[in-house]
Amino acid sequence: MRTHLIKPTIFLAVRNYESTSSSFIIKRFITRTSTDDPRRLIPSDIGKMYVVPKATLYGLQLHKIFPQTFKQQLEMFEECVWLCRQPTLEIMNCLKAVNTTIPSIRMVVWGKHGTGKSISFYQGVQYAWHSKFVLLTVRNAMDLARTVKDIQMSVYKEGRIDTPYHAQNLLTLFKHQNQLLWDELSKLTTERTYVWTKLEKTTEGAPLTELVELGLEKTTLATDCLGALCRELRRHSTKGDIKLLLAVDMANSLYGITKINKITGRRAPSDEISVIHFIRKFFTTEWYNGACLLVADKRERSHFADKFTIPLDTPHELFGEKGIADLDPFIPIETKNYTEDEFEQIYEYYKEKHWLANPKALTEEGKIQLKYLSVYNPFEFERLCSFN
Amino acid sequence: MSLNIFASCSRVIIPTFCQRGFLSTTTVSRNLFDPKTFYEPILDKEQATAGLLQSDPRYFKFAKPMPSDATPVFYKDDVIDKLIRACMVDGNKEKGKELVYGALERIKKRQYKNWKKAKTEEEKAAIERNPVVIAKKGLVNLRPVLKLVNNTRGGIMYQVPMPVSESHAEWRAIKSLRVLCVKLSKGGHRKKNKNFVDNLAIELYDAWLNKGKAIENKQLYHKRCEANKAYAHYLYKPGKG
Numbered sequence: 001m002r003t004h005l006i007k008p009t010i011f012l013a014v015r016n017y018e019s020t021s022s023s024f025i026i027k028r029f030i031t032r033t034s035t036d037d038p039r040r041l042i043p044s045d046i047g048k049m050y051v052v053p054k055a056t057l058y059g060l061q062l063h064k065i066f067p068q069t070f071k072q073q074l075e076m077f078e079e080c081v082w083l084c085r086q087p088t089l090e091i092m093n094c095l096k097a098v099n100t101t102i103p104s105i106r107m108v109v110w111g112k113h114g115t116g117k118s119i120s121f122y123q124g125v126q127y128a129w130h131s132k133f134v135l136l137t138v139r140n141a142m143d144l145a146r147t148v149k150d151i152q153m154s155v156y157k158e159g160r161i162d163t164p165y166h167a168q169n170l171l172t173l174f175k176h177q178n179q180l181l182w183d184e185l186s187k188l189t190t191e192r193t194y195v196w197t198k199l200e201k202t203t204e205g206a207p208l209t210e211l212v213e214l215g216l217e218k219t220t221l222a223t224d225c226l227g228a229l230c231r232e233l234r235r236h237s238t239k240g241d242i243k244l245l246l247a248v249d250m251a252n253s254l255y256g257i258t259k260i261n262k263i264t265g266r267r268a269p270s271d272e273i274s275v276i277h278f279i280r281k282f283f284t285t286e287w288y289n290g291a292c293l294l295v296a297d298k299r300e301r302s303h304f305a306d307k308f309t310i311p312l313d314t315p316h317e318l319f320g321e322k323g324i325a326d327l328d329p330f331i332p333i334e335t336k337n338y339t340e341d342e343f344e345q346i347y348e349y350y351k352e353k354h355w356l357a358n359p360k361a362l363t364e365e366g367k368i369q370l371k372y373l374s375v376y377n378p379f380e381f382e383r384l385c386s387f388n
Numbered sequence: 389m390s391l392n393i394f395a396s397c398s399r400v401i402i403p404t405f406c407q408r409g410f411l412s413t414t415t416v417s418r419n420l421f422d423p424k425t426f427y428e429p430i431l432d433k434e435q436a437t438a439g440l441l442q443s444d445p446r447y448f449k450f451a452k453p454m455p456s457d458a459t460p461v462f463y464k465d466d467v468i469d470k471l472i473r474a475c476m477v478d479g480n481k482e483k484g485k486e487l488v489y490g491a492l493e494r495i496k497k498r499q500y501k502n503w504k505k506a507k508t509e510e511e512k513a514a515i516e517r518n519p520v521v522i523a524k525k526g527l528v529n530l531r532p533v534l535k536l537v538n539n540t541r542g543g544i545m546y547q548v549p550m551p552v553s554e555s556h557a558e559w560r561a562i563k564s565l566r567v568l569c570v571k572l573s574k575g576g577h578r579k580k581n582k583n584f585v586d587n588l589a590i591e592l593y594d595a596w597l598n599k600g601k602a603i604e605n606k607q608l609y610h611k612r613c614e615a616n617k618a619y620a621h622y623l624y625k626p627g628k629g
Contacts, residue, residue: 076500354503357496357517360462369462387492387519388463 030348033084038092038127045084047341049349052080052126060129061176065139067118069382077353082119083342087335091124091293094331095131100240100289104282106327108251108315110296111335114379117295118249120335124293125247133245134185134233135177138170142253142300144275148260156224160274161260167222167275171215174229181242185209188236194228196221208232227278234287244290246282251294252315254280255323256301283326294327337376346378350385358388421452429454457481467524468492470558474566475588487585492519494589526595530561530602534613539622548623549613565591565602572601 033045036053057063057080066074074080087109094105107124109117128135138144144166154160178185186207194211195201200221202210208229215225237244248254254276260268270276282292296318301311311317315332316324338346347367350356360366374381427446430436431454440447457469468488476484496519506512516522535556536547552560569587572578581590594600 072497076497354517355500357499357519358463359518363462366462373461387489387496 030345030352037130038088038123039130041084041089041092043089046086046089047083047339047345049081049083049345052082056126056129059177059179060125060135061173062122062126065137065173066122070119076355081349082123083345084123085116085120085335085342087116087120087333088123090333091120092127095124095128095133095245095291098243098289098291100238102288104244104287104289105291106283106294106330107291107333108294108296108319108327108330109333109335110313110315110318112313112337112377113298114377115335115337116378117297117335120333121247121249121293121295125245128245128247128291129177131243132181133243134181134237135245135247136170136174136230136233137177137247138249138251138279139173140250141248141276141279142250142256142297145253145256145258145260145270145273150219151260152220154223154274156227157274160272160277161262161268162223162274163260164219164222167226168216168219170226170275171212171222171229175212175216182209184242188232188241190228190232191235194224196224202228208236223274223278226275230278230281234282234285234290237290238288240289242289244287245293246279246290247293248279249295250297250299252296252318252320252323253300255320255326280326294330338378338381339376343371343376343381346381356385356388361385361388424449426450426452428452429458431458431460433460463520465520465524467527467558468520471523471527471562471566474562475584487588490585491588491592492523494586495519495522495593498589498593522596523592526592527558527561527565529595529598530565530606531557532560532606532609533557534610535560536609536613536616537623539619541622546619546622547612547616548619549616550620550623564605565595568602568605 031048033041033048033050035041036050038050041050052062057074062080063071063074091107091109094107098105109120111117125135125137144163147166149163149165152162152164154162175182186209188208189205190202190208190211191204193201193203196214196218200214200218202214211225211229211232215222215229233242233244236242255270258268258270258273260273262268262272296313296315298311298313298318301318303309315327315330319327347370351362356362358366361370370381370384374384427449429452472481472484472488475487496517499515499517499519499522503512503515503517506515532552534549535552537550539546539548565588569584569591572587573582573584578587581587591600591602595602
């Protein structure tokens with residue numbers, strides 16, 4: 001009677017991998033890029049790590065707006081070190097091409113879950129900060145549509161809904177991130193008078209910083225101040241006074257569903273929320289010397305109870321018809337899983353920091369198993385290393 | 389293999405030698421995979437790739453398929469798997485794994501912070517950073533030495549203390565920990581750290597140091613056993629230990 005052993009397939013795969021791979025050289029050291037300055041990164045720096053100094057972290061308030069797992073890593077290691085990958089250089093090259101002669105460049109970062117969309121987004125924001133762009137970042141557009149703190153009906157336009165909590169958050173972040181350009185911004189002036197109420201108005205020729213301060217003081221005027229600020233920034237960037245970057249994470253939520261109810265009890269569509277309307281105007285109006293950096297995220301479309309439908313990751317699927325009609329033409333930037341070299345870099349980084357506590361994870365076999373279990377996906381690899 | 393002639397007629401009274409499974413010498417009467425033809429899968433990687441010798445009776449048998457949860461990954465541990473099964477609800481093993489591995493992550497972060505604060509090399513080497521080691525030692529510390537068993541005599545229910553086997557003590561430690569963490573995460577017991585994950589991490593860490601609420605509960609249980617010491621002879625059987 002001839003019998004056969006049923007071998008687990010993982011070991012067959014390991015054996016095949018061992019025979020065909022050539023990258024079994026043990027790298028003991030992490031390779032750093034040629035410079036830490038993102039303005040001078042070159043294609044040969046792909047796959048290497050660079051440091052973000054603490055001054056930029058606090059200047060950009062990144063220690064408050066990073067995604068949660070990366071924030072926890074910051075706390076543990078007390079430094080921000082990340083990989084220079086291909087999407088980062090693509091974003092940086094697009095931002096280098098910003099010009100007064102061409103209209104605003106729109107970039108959409110897309111990719112599978114856990115491949116580094118948000119991190120590439122923040123790498124682009126860091127580059128723009130160094131290159132003296134004026135930054136208007138929206139940390140989470142899904143938050144704008146779905147969290148309801150306090151709403152009021154708009155006075156300026158009937159039917160629109162104001163959200164002063166979100167508008168004030170945006171204005172505080174704008175103020176923090178543009179501290180180094182605050183003097184320049186105070187020299188730029190408004191185009192016309194804005195009459196807010198019987199008592200308050202900002203006259204023609206007032207500095208832009210006054211709009212920001214007014215919005216932060218008065219909650220009832222915050223959203224309208226934000227709208228006026230957006231219009232003025234666009235006007236000044238077309239003139240050539242400043243370079244403007246609009247950065248929105250989870251941007252496809254601007255064309256998605258909301259959880260804000262109207263008086264009738266029905267859900268308000270995203271057209272009728274004024275903050276979302278002001279951000280959408282960046283896509284519908286023509287303005288120069290600037291860029292829009294957007295991220296297409298699947299969280300808008302996936303429902304926690306629906307385990308059978310799998311939404312696609314492409315911008316066309318996630319933004320929808322109306323979104324693509326507004327955004328077209330745009331530059332898609334894809335993020336992918338780690339390559340062999342990138343994986344080795346992150347592994348060596350965790351080893352150097354003594355983060356891997358399981359002695360089996362430090363062996364060669366443990367490393368091979370980590371590669372197969374995580375499928376070279378950055379998110380899965382980070383989760384596996386968290387408890388090992 | 390046993391004959392299946394009388395499967396259809398279940399209510400007929402038949403002599404014992406005609407009953408199903410009479411001739412079979414297998415211990416479990418209703419095993420689909422007869423141990424005479426099927427053997428349990430080999431889970432150790434080196435043994436599986438080495439192969440079987442002809443002197444091994446398994447050489448002439450078929451292998452059962454390996455369960456998908458028993459793959460020999462490098463971080464697999466028996467005790468942690470039991471804890472995952474205990475924390476699982478409605479068969480949702482993914483959620484159970486999330487909870488337990490999340491607790492291990494928090495223990496690891498706590499010890500990593502202590503490791504960073506330590507200044508000398510000796511202090512650093514003394515700090516245990518592996519969360520699995522801490523969790524296992526914590527569960528060992530939570531094992532009770534006695535258990536209370538119900539025994540009715542003359543219409544009255546008595547709680548009689550009895551010695552406990554190792555596997556039962558292990559089960560009691562895991563179950564009491566899970567029950568405590570569920571209770572703490574529900575009813576406003578803690579202002580901070582209200583999750584199940586947070587509570588599990590705190591209790592395992594404290595149990596490793598022999599303090600905390602889970603250890604207190606174990607000691608209260610031991611006091612109750614001590615209080616009922618007088619009834620121990622109700623179930624004491626000399627010769628059977």
